[in-house]
Amino acid sequence: MTTAATALSGVIPPVCTPLTPDYEVDKGSLIRLVDHLMDGGVDGLFILGSSSEVAFLPDGHRKVVLDTVINHVGGQVPVLAGVIDMTALRVLDHVRTAVEAGADALVATAPFYTRTHPNEIAWHFKAISAQAGVPVYAYDLPVSVHSKLTADLLLELAAEGVLAGLKDSSGDEGGFRQVLLGRRDRDLPGFAVFTGSELTVDSALWMGADGVVPGLGNVDPHGYVRLYQHARAGDWVAARTEQERLFRLFGLVAVGGPHMGRSSSALGAFKAALHLRGVIDHPTTALPQIPLDADEVARVGKFLADAALL
Template sequence: MTDSTQDDDRTGGVAAAAPAPSGGATPAAGAAPAGGARVPLPQSGVIVPLVTPLLPDRSVDAASAATLVEHVLSAGVDGVLALGSTGESGALSAADREASVAATVAAVGRRAHVMAGLPAMGTADAVADARRWEALGADSLLLAAPFVFPPSQTELVEHFGAVADAVGIPLVAYDVPGRAHVALSPGLLAQLAADGAIAGVKDSTNVLSNAQGVLAATAQVPGFVRATGSEESIDGLLLSGYDIAVPGLANVLPGLHVALARHARAGEWEQAAARQREIAGLLGLYAAPLAGATPTTAFFAAVKEALRQRGVIEHATLSAPFAQPDEAVAEHVRAWLARVG
């Protein structure tokens, strides 16, 4: 990360002005957007990685996005993530990514934290999107390593530093080697945190030894937030010292995940473990029998179809080129919902 005279407090420092996403006046980076002060990054609890509701023409369904937000907020979640992997972020057009962030921010209305993902192929695109999402009112940003060309750990310092220097809101590192094809080492995360470039990490490695390395490397960083996307072991990771769960199933059953997090926060580990066992028994939802689809597509199809059948969103449409949910998926979801009750 290059030297900078900029204030390293990413929650309120002054940075380069962001271009307005749709014309008009541009707020200064880090400034609170219209509608109230930004909501701080949660230090514990549940952030839901929202699906992106789409209309049959595959454009963003803002009305369904609003009802989805109400569905999860009413369960008491601490925040939402727009444009995470669960939101099909890498498959959406640039215009639809912007529409998704705008719809989410508008629906939340400063009642909870809004994190927005940066599924960029390179640093320049990540910086541009970071400024747009900040101007739209996102409270924090989630940044993975660049796609296509896996960088070295040294090059990742430059990548994360450039995005952090461009905005005035917190940046969270997204460690998702299954998609970015490069891991963020615990040492790298500790360096970025010490530099003031990142405020936390979303660990989607599903590797327990990596989680222990992250905990050890960042133990002395005040306020550093550790979030897990490993749905099978939320309770264990919270017990170890992680702070936040970011589970895809919380789109459908947010209350169950809120209960687990609250038990963990209270040190009620037997109760937390019981909720975790319930969650583990429900992950079969993802195994939808969608012909010609990958497991990732089946996941999207099952979660969206479950939300459609529950009346939360209007359509279960997936973005191109994913296979669309069919009657086999609908039947799988109906049976699953019948078991859930």
């Protein structure tokens, strides 16, 4: 991929947000993380997404992340900015901030908290697109927003020029394939479709997906880039082998066990891994997430060692 004006493809990790022990954005660690990802050969960066802890970050923190990453990247790769919030007027505030900061594209979920009709979801995305002036990507995340973005809705908005693409984190493989088939049937080649599942990237690419937005890509960007390159070269055995290595590495997200939420465990494990790899200074996660203890961090280290990352 080259610029945000063309259809995106490849590996676009959702960038973690390093924090100091007192919960401020650690700008130095964030810059090192961006360099780590770019050294891994990624095709773009997605800031202020789920793995960025966007739901936990005050607006001031979001602005620091936007300015730090966009200024440091300097146009070397496209930067997609999450503008995720409950309803359209709140989202439009984030749109203005992200566009003024220089984001190449925006990523938004359906509205949430309120009960929302599909017609209102469509209006939500149309309002975002009308103001943005840059490409808008839909983020299908029903586990968090409690609305599933249907293939028909997505493809209709794509045909109208409202949406430039999709990050699918729905877990609905049938629905994902329906989007891919509908894109082909309606002749919408510019509508980019990404999987958000770290564990089935080889399958998604084989079905025709354009790329992946992997949270685990923070920890091992090189692995996801190799996987993507193998798939694009048609070497599906090598792609499967790399996917299986990453599948095993993904086990680190469960080290928190039953005494914390899965989000706390996964994001804590990603940050612990980045800290152990010397990329970020602190593995702090935002309140009220429960931090990993020393034994859990040691287990993360074992996963890294098994994956030849330490």
